Structure formats: C-alpha cells, structure tokens
Amino acid sequence: MIRIWGRPTSGCTQRSLWCLEEAGLSYELTLASAIMGPNGHISKGSEPFGIVDTPQYRAMNPNGKLPTIDDEGFILWESNAILAYIALTYAPELYSGDKQVLARAIAWGSWSNEHLDPPITSLVLHVTRLASHLRDPAAVARGLKDMARELPVVDAQLARQPYLAGEDFTIADISVAPAIHRWMLFAPDRPRLPHIDAWHERLAGRSAFQKHIAPLEFHFDPEG
Numbered sequence: 424m425i426r427i428w429g430r431p432t433s434g435c436t437q438r439s440l441w442c443l444e445e446a447g448l449s450y451e452l453t454l455a456s457a458i459m460g461p462n463g464h465i466s467k468g469s470e471p472f473g474i475v476d477t478p479q480y481r482a483m484n485p486n487g488k489l490p491t492i493d494d495e496g497f498i499l500w501e502s503n504a505i506l507a508y509i510a511l512t513y514a515p516e517l518y519s520g521d522k523q524v525l526a527r528a529i530a531w532g533s534w535s536n537e538h539l540d541p542p543i544t545s546l547v548l549h550v551t552r553l554a555s556h557l558r559d560p561a562a563v564a565r566g567l568k569d570m571a572r573e574l575p576v577v578d579a580q581l582a583r584q585p586y587l588a589g590e591d592f593t594i595a596d597i598s599v600a601p602a603i604h605r606w607m608l609f610a611p612d613r614p615r616l617p618h619i620d621a622w623h624e625r626l627a628g629r630s631a632f633q634k635h636i637a638p639l640e641f642h643f644d645p646e647g
C-alpha cells in the first residue's frame with residue numbers, strides 16, 4: 424500500500440494519483456495543504472488541511488509542498504520523480520519498458536514543471552481560487568498568454584506521434600496533460616491546436632483520467 428499526501432485539486436497531486444491509478448496500485452490519500460481546505464481557498468475563509476507544517480511531514484518533505492509518497496518506508500517528493508518511480512518499479516508499460524522513452528518522458532516532466540506549472544498555478548488562483556477582490560485580471564491575461572506561447576511546442580510534438588514520448592501512452596502524457604486540461608477549462612476562446620485537441624480526447628477516454636483529472640470540482644472553487 425502506497426501512502427500519498429496531497430490535495431486532489433492540485434495539478435501535482437493529480438499527476439501522481441493518475442499514475443498510481445494507471446499502475447493499478449492501491450493507495451491511501453491523506454489530504455494535505457497549506458493553502459486550501461476542503462471547501463476552497465483559505466482566502467475565502469476555508470481552513471487549510473494542515474499537516475504540511477508539522478515536524479512529521481517536514482521530515483518527509485522539507486519543502487512542505489505536495490505531493491509526497493511513502494512506499495513501505497521509501498519516501499519521495501516532486502511529482503515527476505514520483506511518476507518515474509512508479510513506472511520503473513511497478514508499471515514498465517508507462518515508459519514502454521524502454522530507457523530512452525523514460526528519459527524523454529522525464530524531459531517532458533521537467534519541461535512541464537518549468538513551462539506550464541507556473542502559468543497554470545497563477546491562472547487557477549486568479550480565475551477561481553482567490554476571493555474576487557484579490558483576483559487580478561492582468562494575471563489572468565498573462566497566464567493565458569504564457570500558456571498560449573508554450574503550447575505550440577506540445578502541438579508540434581503531437582503532430583509527429585500520438586503521445587508525447589512516442590507511439591504509446593506514457594508518464595510524459597501524465598506529466599503534461601493536467602495543466603493543459605485546466606487551460607482548456609479556463610480559456611474557452613483558446614487558440615485551436617488540433618493535435619493537442621485530438622490527444623486530449625484520447626486521454627479523456629482513460630478511466631484514471633476520468634477519476635482524477637476530469638471532475639470539475641477539482642478545477643473550480645465551490646464558491647466560484
């Protein structure tokens with residue numbers, strides 16, 4: 424049994440839960456967050472899930488961030504490292520059992536951390552999580568512009584092959600797709616990127632995606 428600390432509304436946790444599900448592993452999720460409670464963001468008066476500031480959590484993850492896993496005493500943080508660990512240890516099909524595919528998938532994970540996670544984090548805060556008086560329309564415009572600048576890289580890759588790291592679905596897709604799914608929800612007037620649209624449709628047919636990525640309550644604050 425793998426234990427995981429995180430919150431289902433965070434893209435980094437979503438990646439990890441999606442991967443655990445694809446690998447067919449049993450896991451137990453403990454809700455943890457410094458900034459969000461079960462009913463939305465703390466700026467709206469919700470209570471955080473806590474835990475992340477306790478000495479016990481910090482001993483596992485000195486950053487106090489999400490997610491963290493504990494696999495029978497093996498502790499790991501950084502969502503894309505978690506994906507690589509799960510694939511290597513339990514689900515070689517998630518990297519096609521090929522170390523070059525794995526290396527490519529790791530490249531997409533790093534790219535996603537650096538290029539997609541910052542703008543999508545800003546978007547989620549300023550579109551829905553913050554109280555309305557704290558939201559900045561300029562931050563929304565900047566987030567949409569930054570995402571639109573990055574995504575042709577993904578679209579061009581998907582023009583050449585059906586999945587990001589090759590012919591098959593891998594952890595590269597799990598790394599990148601949560602941010603893109605959220606962008607699609609937040610940017611109804613988004614530029615059309617046909618290869619991303621077709622890839623997203625393929626991913627949306629997966630039951631693990633439907634469980635951990637698709638539900639709207641993971642993306643929009645219950646208070647609007």
Ligand SMILES: N[C@@H](CCC(=O)N[C@@H](CS)C(=O)NCC(=O)O)C(=O)O
Pocket residue numbers: 430433434435436455456457458459475487488489490500501502503536
């Ligand atoms: N690069 C790290 C980022 C970790 C991170 O910043 N996690 C966010 C959620 S995506 C977090 O802990 N937010 C604060 C909180 O909810 O307490 C990863 O991919 O795991």
